[in-house]
Amino acid sequence: MNEHTLSMRLERVAAHVPNGARLADIGSDHAYLPVALVRRGVIDAALAGEVATTPFQAAERTVRDSGLEQQITVRLADGLAAIEARDGITAISLCGMGGETIRDILEAGKAHLSGAERLILQPNGGEQPLRLWLMRNGYRIVSEELLHENRFYYEIIVAERADPLVYTAEQLFFGPLLMQARSPVFLAKWQRALRLRQKTLAAFERAQAVPEAKLQEISQQIRWMLTLLA
Numbered sequence: 001m002n003e004h005t006l007s008m009r010l011e012r013v014a015a016h017v018p019n020g021a022r023l024a025d026i027g028s029d030h031a032y033l034p035v036a037l038v039r040r041g042v043i044d045a046a047l048a049g050e051v052a053t054t055p056f057q058a059a060e061r062t063v064r065d066s067g068l069e070q071q072i073t074v075r076l077a078d079g080l081a082a083i084e085a086r087d088g089i090t091a092i093s094l095c096g097m098g099g100e101t102i103r104d105i106l107e108a109g110k111a112h113l114s115g116a117e118r119l120i121l122q123p124n125g126g127e128q129p130l131r132l133w134l135m136r137n138g139y140r141i142v143s144e145e146l147l148h149e150n151r152f153y154y155e156i157i158v159a160e161r162a163d164p165l166v167y168t169a170e171q172l173f174f175g176p177l178l179m180q181a182r183s184p185v186f187l188a189k190w191q192r193a194l195r196l197r198q199k200t201l202a203a204f205e206r207a208q209a210v211p212e213a214k215l216q217e218i219s220q221q222i223r224w225m226l227t228l229l230a
């Protein structure tokens with residue numbers, strides 16, 4: 001992967017960035033996503049935010065080597081603190097981090113959100129708590145994707161501010177739109193997850209030292225998966 005050829009995962013994230021958006025890619029690492037989008041002419045301006053020095057320097061290098069310093073700003077900052085009002089950001093991507101980390105970045109950075117931005121989120125696990133944060137903060141999930149690349153399943157969640165709405169516990173767990181679409185890759189993911197959860201539950205029951213609440217949680221998830229796949 002580089003600034004010319006994105007992974008399938010980032011390629012699908014890129015597909016949700018509207019033409020002409022002003023993108024803030026938070027946790028940008030090498031800044032491959034904003035650089036690829038500006039090079040392709042999809043967007044004119046972007047911001048790459050990084051909290052760690054080494055990826056921040058990698059982002060600076062990619063932008064400099066591409067000659068895009070005028071269009072892409074690279075900032076060393078924690079989460080949404082990279083965004084300034086004068087940037088006029090209209091889309092924010094947070095990709096390749098745990099869902100809880102993405103949720104915590106959004107929660108800590110609420111003051112930097114105008115509410116008009118499209119959020120394009122690609123969590124590595126922890127999708128349920130992330131969707132819960134979106135629901136509690138007045139976001140509607142407008143698109144969801146699931147893809148399988150290099151033996152991993154990746155979810156992409158696209159959200160925009162909307163009138164308050166309530167998702168059921170199952171929708172928060174599986175994804176409201178993924179659940180509706182029931183794609184072959186979605187069913188394969190949950191067939192695999194069901195086998196793993198059943199093994200985990202059996203091991204926990206044998207160990208006899210696992211808190212009852214944890215056993216109940218896994219049992220509940222197994223029931224949801226069995227219903228989904230019936």
Ligand SMILES: C[S@@+](CC[C@H](N)C(=O)[O-])C[C@H]1O[C@@H](n2cnc3c(N)ncnc32)[C@H](O)[C@@H]1O
Nearest residue numbers: 026027028029049050051052055078079095096
């Ligand atoms: C695994 S990389 C993902 C890079 C790229 N977004 C992608 O999807 O390929 C995660 C990056 O997020 C950065 N990161 C983690 N927490 C962050 C935070 N609070 N603010 C900004 N960047 C953060 C890490 O330093 C790391 O470079």
